[in-house]
Amino acid sequence: MTAQDKAIQPAEIQAGHTPLAFEGSNGPLSPGIAIVGAGFSGTLLALHLLQRVPLQTRVVLIERNAQFGRGPAYSTGNSSHVLNVPAGKMSAFHSRPLDFLQWLQALPADELSGIDPTATTFVPRRMFGRYIRHLLNQEVKARNHGDQFELIRGDVVDIVPNGGGLSLTLDRNRTVEVDRAVLAIGNFPPAPPPVADMSFYDGPSYRPDPWAADTLDALDPDLPVLLIGTGLTTIDTVISLLDRGHRGPITALSRRGLLPHRHGSSPPPPDMPESDSFPTRVNDLARVLREGSRRCRELGGDWHTVIDELRPITTELWQAMCVKDRARFLRHMRPWWDVHRHRVAGPVADRIDAARGSGQLQIRAGRIREYRSRPDGLTDIVYRPRFGAGLENGGLDCVTAGRVVNCAGPDADYSRIRDPLVRSLLGNGLVRPDPLCLGLDVTANCATLGRDGSISRRLFAVGPVTKGTFWEMTAVPDIRQQAEFLAGQLASLTKPVRVAAASGGQAS
Numbered sequence: 001m002t003a004q005d006k007a008i009q010p011a012e013i014q015a016g017h018t019p020l021a022f023e024g025s026n027g028p029l030s031p032g033i034a035i036v037g038a039g040f041s042g043t044l045l046a047l048h049l050l051q052r053v054p055l056q057t058r059v060v061l062i063e064r065n066a067q068f069g070r071g072p073a074y075s076t077g078n079s080s081h082v083l084n085v086p087a088g089k090m091s092a093f094h095s096r097p098l099d100f101l102q103w104l105q106a107l108p109a110d111e112l113s114g115i116d117p118t119a120t121t122f123v124p125r126r127m128f129g130r131y132i133r134h135l136l137n138q139e140v141k142a143r144n145h146g147d148q149f150e151l152i153r154g155d156v157v158d159i160v161p162n163g164g165g166l167s168l169t170l171d172r173n174r175t176v177e178v179d180r181a182v183l184a185i186g187n188f189p190p191a192p193p194p195v196a197d198m199s200f201y202d203g204p205s206y207r208p209d210p211w212a213a214d215t216l217d218a219l220d221p222d223l224p225v226l227l228i229g230t231g232l233t234t235i236d237t238v239i240s241l242l243d244r245g246h247r248g249p250i251t252a253l254s255r256r257g258l259l260p261h262r263h264g265s266s267p268p269p270p271d272m273p274e275s276d277s278f279p280t281r282v283n284d285l286a287r288v289l290r291e292g293s294r295r296c297r298e299l300g301g302d303w304h305t306v307i308d309e310l311r312p313i314t315t316e317l318w319q320a321m322c323v324k325d326r327a328r329f330l331r332h333m334r335p336w337w338d339v340h341r342h343r344v345a346g347p348v349a350d351r352i353d354a355a356r357g358s359g360q361l362q363i364r365a366g367r368i369r370e371y372r373s374r375p376d377g378l379t380d381i382v383y384r385p386r387f388g389a390g391l392e393n394g395g396l397d398c399v400t401a402g403r404v405v406n407c408a409g410p411d412a413d414y415s416r417i418r419d420p421l422v423r424s425l426l427g428n429g430l431v432r433p434d435p436l437c438l439g440l441d442v443t444a445n446c447a448t449l450g451r452d453g454s455i456s457r458r459l460f461a462v463g464p465v466t467k468g469t470f471w472e473m474t475a476v477p478d479i480r481q482q483a484e485f486l487a488g489q490l491a492s493l494t495k496p497v498r499v500a501a502a503s504g505g506q507a508s
């Protein structure tokens with residue numbers, strides 16, 4: 001860790017209430033804005049807020065984990081876990097698209113581990129986490145934010161209205177009082193596939209969190225492994241297994257058995273016509289995409305161009321669709337959308353292809369039905385293959401594993417997420433899941449909707465939590481625009497500082 005990464009240290013707050021008025025080096029501070037979660041979304045939002053709100057408005061960033069700015073995506077210590085977007089497209093700022101690349105290029109050679117960063121390089125994800133930390137550190141150091149900014153290490157377990165503001169309860173009975181709060185709580189570990197007897201999920205062979213540091217700990221290198229899911233997290237886990245010298249068979253199983261495609265290198269054909277419009281009915285959209293990629297291939301290009309052309313208007317398309325069509329899209333098109341839209345770097349795809357070629361990695365399509373423990377300590381995972389109508393044994397097949405890792409992708413169905421904050425927010429009606437269970441229901445301005453449909457003026461959300469309203473709110477290029485937009489919104493709601501009764505002061 002460099003000196004610049006060390007600059008901001010979490011503040012230690014004690015149990016009991018934080019007073020409503022604060023004395024900062026720039027005068028009295030307003031209760032301000034709290035951001036819950038300091039992954040990419042929360043950290044970037046804090047940065048933009050500090051650039052927009054008056055110096056008297058407190059900005060409090062609260063993170064339960066040791067490091068801010070990383071989240072599960074950018075905390076991996078494995079340098080083979082590279083970004084799935086090239087460095088030239090990973091800037092934290094929409095208006096300065098090369099900022100990340102320029103930051104990389106300014107690093108001393110010994111910190112780049114042999115990487116020569118160009119716009120098309122896929123760099124280790126932990127480098128991106130370091131960049132985000134650097135941006136906030138730099139902002140806090142360069143401008144005189146004084147006591148305005150607080151980074152708190154803590155787990156927010158409840159948020160309740162407190163008459164003109166919000167009261168956040170943290171672990172160890174600590175409380176933070178603010179005017180407004182933003183949920184930047186990101187991705188939750190995947191849900192286990194439903195089976196009649198769920199007891200396997202409590203046993204030692206099952207790993208529920210693919211991003212946990214100990215997921216592959218104490219794993220015999222010859223043991224067969226089953227990965228549930230065939231998306232980007234599965235790719236990460238296969239790469240981790242290969243890096244550890246795993247020799248045993250690896251099976252990845254998902255309903256359709258689709259793996260993410262690799263990034264293409266061919267530019268769009270010069271005479272590829274631009275689409276006049278995009279339909280917002282799912283069947284028509286699917287037809288237009290199919291025809292577009294056929295036309296592109298005829299002109300010597302590939303389908304990447306057609307998918308990439310949709311990128312700037314994906315949210316508009318989503319919002320223009322009726323809920324029925326959104327549901328139809330999720331049911332029928334999502335698996336294909338995901339593997340074409342969220343692609344992997346070429347060198348990563350090469351390693352996956354080699355593992356498949358050698359027979360070590362097998363991809364299967366089907367639905368898990370049952371776990372049967374065996375006398376040798378392994379488990380038979382019984383599944384119904386997608387194309388298994390002709391199979392004996394009632395159309396069922398089986399794979400044997402000594403460890404099962406759930407890589408099925410983040411769980412976004414808030415009605416079943418067990419996280420205490422989520423449970424209490426749903427319980428007190430401050431939030432509700434969106435109709436398609438992709439996250440929380442929010443307005444186009446990122447304000448949360450309560451159980452009764454009311455629009456909150458105090459509680460907001462940013463990042464993947466808002467996928468129900470925005471759909472593509474997963475990758476950095478989308479979240480960076482949302483974070484900047486929300487910071488502007490919150491700044492416009494910020495009133496001049498009021499000095500609260502707790503210190504006997506007066507509103508000003």
Ligand SMILES: Cc1cc2nc3c(=O)[nH]c(=O)nc-3n(C[C@H](O)[C@H](O)[C@H](O)COP(=O)(O)OP(=O)(O)OC[C@H]3O[C@@H](n4cnc5c(N)ncnc54)[C@H](O)[C@@H]3O)c2cc1C
Pocket residue numbers: 036037038039040041042043062063064065070071072073074082083084085125154155156157184185186187188233421462463464465474475476477
């Ligand atoms: C493995 C992985 C790889 C990815 N790779 C890329 C990529 O290469 N390129 C790209 O563009 N996108 C990538 N993404 C997508 C995207 O960048 C991430 O989803 C994004 O980082 C989301 O950031 P976030 O801050 O919203 O959520 P998260 O990163 O999940 O962060 C949320 C934070 O909130 C904290 N938190 C949650 N609840 C509480 C609470 N109650 N109290 C206190 N703290 C709390 C968590 O500890 C966490 O640090 C990747 C995503 C994943 C999961």
